[in-house]
Amino acid sequence: MGSAAIHRRLAPALAVLTAAGLLAVATPAEAQAAANCPGRKVRTLPFSTGSVVVYKRGGYVCAVTLAGRPGVERKMSVSVRARGGRPVVDEGRYKYHAGPVTVHAGRRCVWVKGAVGGRSVSSGWILC
Numbered sequence: 001m002g003s004a005a006i007h008r009r010l011a012p013a014l015a016v017l018t019a020a021g022l023l024a025v026a027t028p029a030e031a032q033a034a035a036n037c038p039g040r041k042v043r044t045l046p047f048s049t050g051s052v053v054v055y056k057r058g059g060y061v062c063a064v065t066l067a068g069r070p071g072v073e074r075k076m077s078v079s080v081r082a083r084g085g086r087p088v089v090d091e092g093r094y095k096y097h098a099g100p101v102t103v104h105a106g107r108r109c110v111w112v113k114g115a116v117g118g119r120s121v122s123s124g125w126i127l128c
Contacts, residue, residue: 036064036099036100037053037055037062037064037099037100038057038060038062039055039057039060039062040055040056040057041053042054042055042056043123043126045112045121045123047114047116047119047120047121048068048119049067049068049069049116049117049118049119050065050066050067050068050076050116050119051065051066051114051121052064052065052078052112052113052114052121053066054080054110054126054127056127059106059107060102060103061080061082061102061105061112062080062099062100062101062102063078063080063099063100063101063112064078064097064098064099064100064101065077065078065097065099065116066096067094067095067096067097067116068116070095070097071095071096072095073093073094074094075092075115075116075117076091076097076114076115076117077090077091077092077098077113077120078090078091078098078099078100078112078113078114078115079101079112079113079114080101080103080111080112081103081110081111081112082104082105082106082109082110083105083108083109083111084108085103087113088101089101098114098116108128109125109126109127109128110123110125110126110127111123111124111126
């Protein structure tokens with residue numbers, strides 16, 4: 001087998017490995033959130049001490065609060081509420097993230113909140 005044939009066979013595998021490595025290096029926190037929440041990312045709600053990443057799959061909405069400076073234990077929370085329902089909440093002292101929390105929203109709007117330390121974000125009604 002010639003050199004060109006080897007390159008043609010290895011190129012797709014090398015591209016996949018490179019993309020996977022770049023994802024892991026570029027955004028490890030969001031990669032962790034993606035592992036916890038199924039579906040596609042539909043919103044990122046940034047705030048001064050972190051961010052809330054929101055995913056949607058079918059009629060389900062999932063959210064994770066990510067610490068801006070991971071590794072230091074602090075109070076964190078995340079909640080998701082479908083319109084007409086009760087919020088699903090995860091709160092406690094975490095080093096990396098709070099959540100994931102998932103609700104079945106169907107076609108209803110959702111309200112997402114997240115906090116790290118004393119700072120927070122609230123989405124208002126979204127994904128309507």
